[in-house]
Amino acid sequence: MASYGDELHFIVDSESLDDPADAREIDFDLEASDEDEEETGSDTDYLSDISTEVDPVAAALTPGKPLFLIQRSHQQSAILPQVFNDVAGRHLADLSLGAVAPLPRMSPDGARKFFAAVPNVPVRIADPECFARLDSFGTTLSQQRDGKAYVGQSGRYWDYFTDDQPVGQSEDWVKQVLDAQRVVGATLLLTPGMWADAATAEESLISMRRHADWARSNLSDAEHLAVNSTMSATWLTTARLREQLLNELIDSDEQVFYIRFRWPLLAQPYGHLLDTSILEGYAELASTFQDNGKILILPNTGLTGWLSVALGAHGFSTGLGSGERAFADTRVIKIKQKSPRPAPTQRIFAPSILHIIERSISDRLDALPEARACDCRFCRSLRQQPTGQFDKALAGAHYLRRVADLTARISGETNNSITAARNLIQEANEFRREASSTVPLTGANDPKHLPLWAEIIS
Ligand SMILES: [Zn+2]
Incomplete structure (x- = not known):
């Protein structure tokens, strides 16, 4: 900045x-x-x-x-x-x-x-x-x-x-x-x-x-x-x-x-x-x-x-x-200075839909009957924060741990890893379809990549 x-x-x-x-x-x-x-x-x-x-x-x-x-x-x-x-x-x-x-x-x-x-x-x-x-x-x-x-x-x-x-x-x-x-x-x-x-x-x-x-x-x-x-x-x-x-x-x-x-x-x-x-x-x-x-x-x-x-x-x-x-192109945006600055959006990786979303939406996904909240050590610590507070390091650590979990799931021979990944993507896609009738998975909270991935790995 x-x-x-x-x-x-x-x-x-x-x-x-x-x-x-x-x-x-x-x-x-x-x-x-x-x-x-x-x-x-x-x-x-x-x-x-x-x-x-x-x-x-x-x-x-x-x-x-x-x-x-x-x-x-x-x-x-x-x-x-x-x-x-x-x-x-x-x-x-x-x-x-x-x-x-x-x-x-x-x-x-x-x-x-x-x-x-x-x-x-x-x-x-x-x-x-x-x-x-x-x-x-x-x-x-x-x-x-x-x-x-x-x-x-x-x-x-x-x-x-x-x-x-x-x-x-x-x-x-x-x-x-x-x-x-x-x-x-x-x-x-x-x-x-x-x-x-x-x-x-x-x-x-x-x-x-x-x-x-x-x-x-x-x-x-x-x-x-x-x-x-x-x-x-x-x-x-x-x-x-x-x-x-x-x-x-x-x-x-x-x-x-x-x-x-x-x-x-x-x-x-x-x-x-x-x-x-x-x-x-x-x-x-x-x-x-x-x-x-x-x-x-x-x-x-x-x-x-x-x-x-x-x-x-x-x-x-x-x-x-x-x-x-991501190693992606960047651009510059210009914004009029305002004070006080708005609080940053709390974002977290939602393993159920393989996507980073707003924390409030992630909490609603976790509360669905077919879901449960992540119980990794970083999420447990995150939940111990005072209400409304967030810790970006813990949220990021949870993301890394979950991506490592996903990677361990696709370890092994090629055919096995493709099948395992295909199943994980299908599960996420199905969860998204069912959840979106009650939880608004729109805009940046929409896991738009899932249908593309399903196509690539079909
Ligand atoms: Zn976690």
Whole structure:
């Protein structure tokens, strides 16, 4: 948010906006500073048994068990160690866990502390986010944010991020990108992940391959690498580009890919991807990876990532803030300053309809005879808050726990995971149909994605 006289400018990632407080938070999530939040160490040690495995990272990158990644957000991240413990205590048989630090948006010390607070999460990714460099997608990101840089003050810590580079970059620079991840304790190293421009598709793919070759030749035998790339969703929706991309990835000698697609502006805050052609593109990508025994990780995809895992992707990341749940276009809105500011809308994930909705509506769903309120530890704590009060960290932790539960449910062989996901989506669809006769599931509370998902997974 920026102030221009009595006008406030907000950055949002959705078309509709019923609450300026959402906008302010989205803006804040992308702020660079990580100095006002501190994760504390794990309160229990469910995870300690993983460390006895010979190579837990290799195990987490083996097909079969999905990889559930949580990306650190700017706000409320102090609760994440509890979320990891809670999930690990229940689901280690069915999923692997990973933590992601958005490297240039943190200080080196902040990233190290984040990983230190989750010492037994095997997959630790320090995402170099080179797509946000000014010679990559950074200028567009900034234009969509009223000129405000995607990576702010913390960029000064990271020479790999700010230093000028020749076109195509160099092997030395790729090594520098790897070293930046090593020093903070990453266990799965990523290639830089520059923006793959669809207008120069061939050159973009050649550059991705060259970065992977340079990274591979600077890796020790004990280290793990994922080829990282960031690109427009056009690569998924245009048949020619999709084929070109799939040929490149499947023919590559590399096994593990970490691919982030830029989504169009979402319909609503904390919304789902509602574009059928993009969903179909994900479905084809996921199943092709699965058929070829390759590992596809989809960062910042929320429940769209979950659906993709059911269809053959290996893992996905989500998080507490909207920027961790979706990598979508943003826009700036201008609102006259009013005081006092209205209280922010309380929103919570409603597992019965796989959707984030207003808390009052979620309470009404839970009160239906065929439903019951979530009894996870975070919801129990949330219900102990004084009436009318809300705790965004607990609500977000409940979301992460529930998405992990859903991911554990679709673990296993492809056919089983598709069937399990199809059943979960059908259940949610039926619940929505019955509930909507008594509870108003309209506007942003309408789970519009469910019919689309049912179609994709039919
Ligand atoms: Zn809960």
